[in-house]
Amino acid sequence: MTPIDASEPAEKANRLLPDAPTVTLTAWQRQQRGLTVSLMALPTVAMIGVFVMPLLVLLWMSFGGGTKTGFSVQGYIDLMQPVYLKLLMFTLQLAFFTTLLCALFAYPLAYLMVNVSSRFAAWMGVVLFITLWLSFLARTFAWIIILQRRGIINNLLVGIGVIDSPLELVYNKLGAYIGMVHILLPFMVLTLIPAMKAIDPAYVRAGLSLGASPARVFRDIYMPLSLPGLVAGSMLVFTLAFGFFITPAILGGGRAPTIVMAIRDQIQQLGNLQLAAATSMVLLVFCLGLLFLYDRIAGIDRIYDKGGK
């Protein structure tokens, strides 16, 4: 959602390092601490340079930084038009249902990959990764070939006489959903797999041997233990879907306008960087708020737990 600036100068690294400790330490302790500091330095610098700094720049720009007019809240005032709320609501809806559909499809897929022979699982993994490597745009256009008026599906259905006239499968909200679920599905599957792998099969066996039905074992043992993966996957997919642009723009055929399209227009058409920055900030705060809510309900901290706990 926020532009990531990877070109942060490297010389900042030295300034941000903590000063050498003044307490007397044994040589070994000093070495240990030195090692920790040097190992932590790079990620810290990367974190500040790649995430914190651009975010601060964005915040500064949203209040008129870099403009001739100087400090102002005009960007936020301009945002208070009903159209932005509408776009936000639609984007939210799109992201929510995309996440839900991804979860529904990804869960059995991940379950299959964890439980089939490792060779078959490896093949499935390769297929999944290949989809990830292909460009978004190529996959978006590929869906058009499949879904369009004279596409593969419609030609087949009309050909065998199931339907008389082609179905409207693309250039509407349905098309946008199909494309987004397809593109984001691998992210969900790939976060679910390690969570499912971490589940000790002994728990499942124990449940079954104590007389619980397979459905009960799934509901009371397997499902709760795989939940951290589902929570992490949903967060990832939701966040990505929230900032999605090109797929709903093309496959939606103008019927799935998202808030990101408004940001694009603000930058490219209107050249209003302040408004774009303000919109991005509001989206960010909104997203954080949602994640906070999600944490209260689902418990994000579970992600860091080991699955078998």
Add this chain to the structure above:
Amino acid sequence: MKSRFGLSALVALAMSLPIGLHAQEVPAEFKGTGKLVVNNWGGPTVEKMHAAWYGDFPKATGIDVTFTSIPDVAKLKIMSQVGNVEWDVVDFEGAQMLQAMKGDLLEPIDYDLMYKLVPKDQLDPAQMTKYGIGSIAFGTIMAWNTETVGKTGPSSWTEFFDTSKFKGRRALYARPKPTLEIMLMADGVAPKDVYPIDIDRAFKALEKFGPKVDLWVEKTSQWDVLIQNKEVDLMGSSLARTMAQVEKGEPMAIGFNQSVMEQSYWTIPKGAPNVKDAQKLVAWMMRGEGQRASLKLLPYYSMVNKAALDGLPKETLAKLPGAPENSANSLTINAGWWLENDAKVQTRWLDWLSRR
């Protein structure tokens, strides 16, 4: 990088052709040793066109030219803020140029230098401004599938939306420019009376005609896919993209009546690394022979140098949007109007889209 290579090959090809001035005929002040970065819209069409247009410039002047894409005012603004402008010459759309002018981001064009190379009376004053001179004008035209719609298609935007006369699916650009202009013309406004746009009337017409549009097109590259797959039957599409498909044998016909032209401009950013040589390149691009070579290759644009049309065969002239009979009833986008009203229109447009 592949496309960059392709361009160098084309430039080399163009340089080997016996067009343009020989090195010794170039006025001394056009000689140089520097390097220029031209920011254009990219893609194979643009590369081919530019190679024919001014591919002989490096050899004749000794100034090297490389390309990047795509023109973006916001990017230029940031480059100028941090004091690191990377582009020497930029091909801005009209409204973009005005936006850049508003931000004081452009260098005035050196017309005195230009007239040393190109006779003043060859150039169309309508496309000459202080901070930019016309690069190309690109068109949005009515196009239709001759197999589903028939040989004769709509002759006006009003007819375009007449669903009883012309059956089929319709597509337009998913943006207010030039959709508002098209809506007004469909509502019966003559091209010459479109500006200043009556926004309320345009949106009212959009309420009426908009639902007849089955598909709103986001990217220009989509036209290729839509035409090849016969996804839509009638469209307000890009002239160059459509003609490229016609040449590939797609059953498409186009009409120039009430077509919408948008003028782009060569500009030189303030603080560009090589303003001096950039002025030379801009002047060089105004030469009739270069423009003519490019039009012979891709006859879908209109150009500043009127002499470029001289000696073009009749069938080429028939395709040119700038040819007198084709431009007789066309509309040229008023970039100034859009700069004034874009923000207002944009939110209304998004509001309309989000209600569907």
